[in-house]
Amino acid sequence: MNLEIKKRIDLIDNSEAIKLFFDLLKSLIDTAHISFDDERLALNVRNDYRKRFSVNINSRLVLMINATDFALMVNDEDLGKIEEVPVLKTENFEKQTPATLVYFRYEDVVKNLQTLQSLWLKSCVDYLPQQQKSQYRIHHIEELYNIAINETLLEEYLCNKTENNFLKFSQIINELKAYLLSENNILKDFKISEVKDNSRWVWIADNHNIIGDTIVHYEIISRKNKIYTEIHFEGDQNSKDVFYNQIDRLPENIEWFKWQNSKSIRFLTAFNFNEKELIEKLAKSLLYLEENIGEKIREVKNMHRPIINKEKQLSEKNIQLNQILYGPPGTGKTYNTINKAIEIANPEFKINDSLNDANKRKALKEEYNRLVDEGQIVFTTFHQSMTYEDFIEGIKPVIEENEDGVKSVIYEVKNGIFKEICKNAEKPQFEKLEVVKNYSFDDAFNDLVLEANQKLENKEQFFLPILTENLGLKIVGISDRGNLILKPIYSDDAKEYTVSYSRAEKLQQAYPDLSVVKNIDKEFRAVIGGSNSTAYWSVLNYINNKINLEKKSTSQNITSPSKPFVLIIDEINRGNVSQIFGELITLIEEDKRLGNDEALEITLPYSKEKFGVPSNLYIIGTMNTADRSVEALDTALRRRFVF
Template sequence: MNREELKKEFLNEWPINRVGNMVLEEYTNLNKTSFCYWLESKTQDLGSIWGGSSFKFGIYRKNSTKVNTNKGYSSDNEYAWVTKYGKTADEAFSTVKSVINEIVDAAQKNELQRIDKVNLGPAYKWKVAFLYSDYKVVNIYKPEALQFAAESLGMNKVHNSPSSELHKFIMGNKLLTESYYGFTGRLWHEYAASLKNTGLPGANELPPMSADLTNEKIALNTILYGPPGTGKTFNTINIAVEISDPAFYEQNKDDRAKLRERYNQLLIKDWGNMQKGQIGFCTFHQNFTYEDFIEGIKPIKPAVEDNFLKYDVQDGIFKKITERAHYFSNGLVLKNKALINIKESDYQNANFYKISLGDVNKPEDQAIYDYCIENSCISIGFMGGYDLTDKTINDFNQIVQDNNWSRYAAQAMNYFNHYLQVGDYFIVSKGNYKVRAIGKVIGSYYYDENAPIPSYHFRKVEWLIENTEIPIAEIYQKALSQQTIYSLNKAWINKEFFVSNISTSARDNQVQNFVLIIDEINRGNISQIFGELITLIEKDKRAGKDEALEITLPYSKEVFSVPPNLYILGTMNTADRSVEALDTALRRRFSFIEMPPKAEKIKFEGRLKDMAGMLGEIDLVELLDTINKRIEKLLDKNHMIGHSYLMNVSNINDLKQAFYESIIPLLQEYFYGDFAKIGLVLGSGFFKAEPKNQALDKKIFADFFHEAIDELSSREVLRLKNISKMTDDDFTEALQKLLNKKTENATL
């Protein structure tokens, strides 16, 4: 049984309602079924509280009838207890039970500061808190170890900080990609390692949690969800870099500037030219479709020889990044590197061309490609019926003119006959973004009217790579065009791909991970956008897995699957739409990581961290917590205010700006301009009453009978104050009223 399952088993055995109704015999007994036995023994893998006497439980069932006479402790024939909890066993248990229920309630509400004040042994009370919290408490119960962990993560003055602050700070530093038990196990292991050879008690004992040091990476399909301003997009950058370049991330995980720079380097900025990009970004919206995401039929820019508008099947962003991920997941990189063996001198002397062997969108043209591969040749079909041996460009132009053909036919044949030289290299396109073969020209032009394909102009070639799908970005810095044949710009060619004396880079020797970030994933029509591919993204349905699936796409008729090295990372703003309202198919296939407001980050990581989040007399942590508690009462937790709005506050003007530009507009949106509810959140200090004018007020309404006309005419009209024009003193006073620190003149 793993640790998550063990915690669930405990909660199934000891649900909150049972703890609330618990009797003394359930709390402590000699049958190994009690609450205390579960805490100390059965759940020891969730953090040990062994050691010390049984008085740590407040009261316990004795295994003898001996009466305890030690000062501060009491006993009878069955139980022993700490005297401060009561004069009798029943009285002591009633007190302890009340204390435990207080801990459970505080842990459930994440109000950890309440637990600091609870009068119970520290290890015991914090283990209770861990078991009933949603992984908001660190399962390290030894105070010295907890302080060591917080200090190692950068917290100052740990010895003067209450335990609740240590827990909040430590959990605030857990990476989203790191499992809870991997994170806390690592911290415990570091503490144990620091004690070795010190001669301190327990220094050479390996703590129980040190065995679990696994760092479970983020799931293949993950959605970060939470209210505005909780760091969802901020964290996608960290996660994307860790997934796509783990070595860089490990070296620079504490340097936000470097992570941001690396993210920008890996980000695919031009989907037409995905040169070395591993991170894709898109935003779902109401008009985003399957055709944008997977593939669709769209008009294409006319080529020189076109006389009418053409349409083509064009790949969407998901298909593009999927195919690129495929290339780096199945060993094709090294295989192709081994097949291409061009010397530096040959590369410098050669020219490079792109050629199409038939139209990949026409099934009947596959025969052209197959024939060329089997017979080591290339062919194009312009000017059929004319042997162009020894013909010049002028001859080509005359033939085109005589037959009323496109002028491009002459240009294409000129490239094929005259420009393309023995020793030159060419790539065979498969659409605009893939290469399906690479070859070298070894023979001159020849004409074969008996060829079994509708193309009679040929050149003999040596195939270097065939029947593959190489992303064009690996070879060339631009997407390929629809022209049948043209010269490639050598400055845009990836020399590393062709030249054998350039050493294979480390990135080619390992599977590369790719990340597609979908911002605002809940705003799109998921069923419409993913279509039939929603099943293929499941972990066990990915290519190469035992239950792997593949489908034939509706437009291109290509076989499609999703590789295991492509991560989908979505974000969703719960103020727009709750998780429960999401498409059921999406919810089943994604892991969800909640990103709630973490006000304590303001204290430990914000611009005012040196002042512990204090701006004069205003505690920013208390300020945000107060606002959010009121919003949760009036609406729900999905509409709370994120900590990021106050992270960069360093002075009163910054705080004014945060309220003026972010917090108040959000409240107006949440409550649809209902000043009564906004006032319940902000208090009277942010409102002003319009001056009354009895003469004008009586004439404000049209001439019509209403029984309450006098009351309506005299009703007070409230306006939100313009914060940008408030003095610092007025703004501070308004904040004090918000926090209920000043009650005088609290009503308008």
Template sequence: MEHTKQLVLNKNIPLKITHADTKGHNLFSLKLNGREIGRLQKSGKIYWYTIIDSYIEKLNINHLKEITIEDVYPNISEEEIINRQKSFKNIIGIYQSKEAVEEKMKDKNSDGALKVRKTRSDSPVYYACLSASDCITLLQGLLNVYGNVNDRIELIYSQNEQKIDDLFIENPEEAPEVRDITLNTIIYGPPGTGKTHSIKSIFYDELIAKDIFKNDISYLTWLQVIFISFKEHNFVSLNWNEIYESKIIKEFKDMMNSQDYKATIRRTVYNNASKEDTPGYFKKEATKWGITEEGIKLANQINIDVKDDNKDNFEMVTFHQSFGYEEFIEGIKAKTVDGQIEYSIEDGIFVKFCKRAKLSQEKGENKNYLFVIDEINRANISKVFGELITLIEDDKRIKYIDNKWSGSMVTLPYSETKFGVPDNVYIVGTMNTADKSIALIDSALRRRFDFIELMPNAKVLSNILDNGGIIDGVNIPKVMSLLNERIMVLYDRDHTLGHALFINVSSLEDLQKVIQNKVIPLLQDYFYGDLVKVKAVLNDKFDIFVKRKQFKIQLFDSNLIENLYDIEAQYDLVTDVSYDNFIKYIHHIDNEISNEE
């Protein structure tokens, strides 16, 4: 870790740090009196906002006091207090309820991006801070109010110097924590980067399916847990990543505190796989693993229920160009009854879903409701949402308190009924940036949603493919990353190639088909048929896929030739590439990667 910086906080010593000092920096250590108290993520980083949680938890703070400018800066003058008011508008804490923080946010006119946080303790403490410097300022205030006279807080952080390769080799396990899942989220990125899959692995599993396994699983072996993971997926074939992300696998590895669970799973599957003359419990199917009949039999003998009975609190819809307000909120629908056309006002899919969520709250159920909008940017979002674009905001959601609903409601235009969006409804959209850049999204929508970017991820591909994705000496993840670097230079990062394009590659023949049938057509679409750029992205110096077009000179009058623009710079796509020529091409790419390293 290069260029690290150290910041030391002492009780009642004036804080000297600005927003610019920490902007774009990653936090790696939080120590109180020499002992680490920060919550490290698997990436080795600490979320800045969690330093408040960590300190409150360490000191077991339960008598709460609003942290003011005077608490942060002892002996401050009245003039300085006035000067610091604006910079303090996004620093709010500490309170006993979320509502108290929200009320303070309104009073201070805090930024719309500010979110209420809560500690993990049994009696949670609520706070809010926007930037890294805001978090440090609040921490200094807590130290001054609650700390001992000799307490010393030390933070180690460094500039986030992200390289191009980092865009493609991220840690796939750096997913949002459960406590960080917000009510409105849009997951965006190029096609094939796992946007829809992340809904299952993050939002659905954490919000909806987290209580599926209520049985005691401590007595199980790893082999039995893998059996159940296949049972969880109705015994279909799975790739390694799908096995790792099975709900039962996640719960079991957490319970066992297993750090190398992936290696354990692979070893268990290999050791119990069918061989040529020996039947086993698992069988290899291209890049996936299936379970044999004997394996299914043993899986069904394990008394663990994997059924999810929460289907009423999950809904998924795909937006398209003609999707409208009537389908989403409400509208007048025509029906033929006894040969006569009758019109009636009917609820749209989202209103029906919200009514189920309301009924759940009224019954006293503590259930989350997840509404997923796939391809959210393909419809006219402002038109589809209508007046609900305001109601989905966190502070506009309706809450069921003391047997009555409170919060913002509107009167729907057709039914003339009052409607609000319950606070147990989570809305998650997916957005393909190859269709529409995030920069073009309506600003009203941007203000009301959190945006999570998913980019092509070489590590995910390495985890899914056997042998880390190296096939006959060709490193498939590195091939994908190199192609994407060129696309970024010639176009932009929104049109890079997702790792999902390559996840079923188990041989170089498969790779040839992917490049010819998936990669090249995408590149043609991205570059509007400009084959020179397609050739450049592929770095096709041997004319394997794109070659200069040959034409008969006698087709044209010699006096006209010089008036024809770039006639010699036209190219053709080769549709009958031989396997030998492909091997020549792909090994050239692999050598290029090796030389770069």
């Protein structure tokens, strides 16, 4: 039994679809009288990214099945006969082949089988005489031919499908917990959170407990009958974006994917529930993430800890985005508003407990004034004459004076209080941190191989200088093992030199600065034995220069997450809220804020700009109940604020 065929049958996991594929293949064999040794036919199974069974005639894909689709070749002149059949996509062949590969869902092939099979066979028979051999014949699997003509053999493959002994997700995680405890590596100190019977995901914390909170955590998650090992960046939009902005290069087998309006990281391979050695594979994927990207993530998180912690502290304190403090006169609303605003804008601010009450108030007031001066807290009062034009935007008169001293009045669109603080809250915040990203020998060697490959593909020369002026070496090839092949530039007939990754790495570790080398041949031999010292020097010179250049070029100021901003609206119940906020009243709701799944933007009436409310803007209103009761407050506002 061919294991590759068996694996593909298991993964397609649709016996009827498999039977239909081989029925179609048998009908082609019978109709066109194709023998098992006909070199025009190539039958193949692809368990790489293509994940399919395929039938090729004369190097043309004429029939294909994967887990979701069927594809059949149809002559272009017959496409009009299948207009009523839903088509997923089409692929056109070259002009000399007037036919198209058409993709369908399995159910639609079954519903229209007679028509599709007839047109497909006609197209194959028309195309069969055009060549003598398929270039894909070298990949031909004769067992597929045997399955098509032998129904008993097909039944054996179908009956011997791997049994679907699916464990529940919770069982898998509990087994993984036990497995990690037995591991003789760092995973034994990882902490897996409790998992419920119906759970489909679980958080995991590293041994430092740095990766393992709402900001960043390992996560094993079930998605579409697959199990993924991932690292999730969560929290507010800015704290999620920090990691994506600061991690330039991902190691092999790790990829970015979309997650909560930003990007997170996952192990490239997803696992099936019934996969052999599943627990061991999950553990290895988790260890791979930890060893290859874990330290970088901890570095980024620690570097941004003060700013990321602000978001975490606000989340843990469950501070509402929109809230109103109310009470009769003299109950400390203003004082509490200052406390609340500082708590939001600067969660790390602490008052020395040894201070007396007067000095505590003074310290609070000083911090409040500082935040007001920086624009992080804005204070305004609603009154009966406050309008949309004052609060959002409006057309205001501006006096201009020309060169002759003649004054005139023009009208400009001016931002109001609310629009101004929203714009400030949206602006990226810059933190003065010099970040030197780690650019290693591995990075430099890989970049050299990549650049060399590109030059070779474009038939361009790639020269590496040597110590002797006006001479050098050129890269003429890359070996199957990824080694560089070089020749002197003065002759195409000169001897070739091979520079290997491992030996070059040893030399770079010994000589990160080539200027200290006095005798290249002697000193290089002492490190790596007999060698082509000039060739290794030229490669090492490129790599050392590349490492130094990249270190310099990646020293930069970085963008940090936006700080929390606070708008205080005193006497919020005195204004006509519907008139002041206008259509923007909906935009202050948490799920409508920018960065969230249901975020909304509107076009403002005067400036015609797109406008939304950022998620890092907090609104605190105060209300004097002696002046107007809570019950009488505008219904639209009451629904969107917490009291």
